[in-house]
Amino acid sequence: MIKTVAGDRWDDLKQKIFDVSEAFIAHRLHTSDALFRCDEGFLVVFATDRADIAEAQAAWISDDLNRFYVGDEVFRKLKVRSRALRLDQSELAAFFAAQGVSAKEESRAGEDKVKQEEAEYQPESLRTRVAYEPVYDITRQALISSFCLPVRNVAGVLHFGHRHEYPFEAHVTAKRDFDVQMLVLDALEASWSKGHAAAVCLTPHYRTLIDPHDRQEYFARLKALPEHLHKAVTIRIDGTPDGAPMGRLQEITGTLRTLKIKFLVHCHSLDFEIERYEGCGVQAFGGALKDLTRGSPISGDLQSQLAQLIGRAARMGSDVYAAAVARQTSFAVLRDLGVRWFSGPFIAPMLSKLPLVQPLALSELSDRGDNLGRQEAPLPAE
Numbered sequence: 083m084i085k086t087v088a089g090d091r092w093d094d095l096k097q098k099i100f101d102v103s104e105a106f107i108a109h110r111l112h113t114s115d116a117l118f119r120c121d122e123g124f125l126v127v128f129a130t131d132r133a134d135i136a137e138a139q140a141a142w143i144s145d146d147l148n149r150f151y152v153g154d155e156v157f158r159k160l161k162v163r164s165r166a167l168r169l170d171q172s173e174l175a176a177f178f179a180a181q182g183v184s185a186k187e188e189s190r191a192g193e194d195k196v197k198q199e200e201a202e203y204q205p206e207s208l209r210t211r212v213a214y215e216p217v218y219d220i221t222r223q224a225l226i227s228s229f230c231l232p233v234r235n236v237a238g239v240l241h242f243g244h245r246h247e248y249p250f251e252a253h254v255t256a257k258r259d260f261d262v263q264m265l266v267l268d269a270l271e272a273s274w275s276k277g278h279a280a281a282v283c284l285t286p287h288y289r290t291l292i293d294p295h296d297r298q299e300y301f302a303r304l305k306a307l308p309e310h311l312h313k314a315v316t317i318r319i320d321g322t323p324d325g326a327p328m329g330r331l332q333e334i335t336g337t338l339r340t341l342k343i344k345f346l347v348h349c350h351s352l353d354f355e356i357e358r359y360e361g362c363g364v365q366a367f368g369g370a371l372k373d374l375t376r377g378s379p380i381s382g383d384l385q386s387q388l389a390q391l392i393g394r395a396a397r398m399g400s401d402v403y404a405a406a407v408a409r410q411t412s413f414a415v416l417r418d419l420g421v422r423w424f425s426g427p428f429i430a431p432m433l434s435k436l437p438l439v440q441p442l443a444l445s446e447l448s449d450r451g452d453n454l455g456r457q458e459a460p461l462p463a464e
Contacts (some may be wrong), residue, residue, distance in 0.1 A: 098295065098299070213242050214230060220421075225441075227283045228433070231243040231285055244320045256289070256296045260300065266436070280436050281316070285348070292334070301341070312342055318347070319334065322347060335364070346364065347359055347366075348368065349391075357394070364400045367391070367401075404421050428450065
């Protein structure tokens with residue numbers, strides 16, 4: 083059915099479906115399991131010590147994969163089915179032969195693809211990890227979400243988010259965004275299933291969302307979320323270039339408004355033309371200034387520029403956030419200027435696991451000093 087719908091684009095679309103699905107399945111397998119790609123699907127061989135849960139696990143992955151594609155116009159009629167069999171070694175070899183798969187073609191959790199890309203883009207390591215940067219809402223006096231940042235290891239140095247990226251091909255940035263989205267939304271659903279309140283702010287790059295196919299795939303997972311989780315997800319659009327076409331920005335934000343998912347826009351400078359997002363319904367504009375990251379005092383000129391940005395945002399009905407705040411004095415100045423949301427080492431340390439929503443009194447932050455340790459008072463996390 084999908085081949086008929088896709089028409090001439092089927093060959094390209096099929097490859098993308100299989101690539102995305104392979105990564106989706108691999109993330110849900112144990113390291114002792116094996117994943118093989120067949121002509122019309124995938125074969126998972128569960129480890130012997132996991133045989134008792136193999137059928138339930140296969141059904142769970144199949145259901146999750148169905149939900150991932152539901153709601154997308156192109157993928158709506160795609161059916162994913164699973165079947166569990168118990169086979170001895172000789173029967174397994176015969177099954178491989180019938181499916182056109184060699185037992186040497188195992189793709190365990192996408193390792194082959196990662197190794198190939200690592201070799202191509204050395205010294206950059208493309209194994210995606212996520213860092214959670216808790217966000218403080220001064221109005222609610224609570225840690226209400228977390229910026230979910232891709233983490234890269236470049237020559238032994240960790241880099242967070244898209245800000246430090248040197249020019250990669252767009253598909254590499256998109257792959258990182260897809261991986262982060264999958265890891266974060268899986269963690270979010272797991273948290274809520276245990277009755278724990280958590281919220282996330284995904285940070286896809288403009289380059290990912292501007293490509294129609296990549297945008298379609300990225301939003302498909304958001305559409306597949308249970309409706310009650312839409313309120314727990316925010317999107318922060320990173321990397322919008324100067325002069326971005328306003329029509330394209332309307333395309334990107336229109337789907338988010340339809341899904342009732344709020345979104346922020348990350349600004350690369352205080353001169354960023356936020357007016358290009360006029361009428362898009364942006365909840366907040368903001369960014370991470372070098373002065374804040376380094377803990378430098380905020381000069382009078384910088385305060386004036388910040389006040390202008392806050393005024394411009396207010397005229398559009400939007401708030402302002404400040405990321406990477408490192409000092410109590412910076413926090414106090416920004417608070418008095420009218421910034422609503424804050425993140426950075428002064429607020430809370432970076433975390434490797436999803437933190438929970440929790441109250442944090444303004445008085446507690448006001449009592450902190452500039453020399454607060456970055457890893458002090460770790461947050462409860464899933």
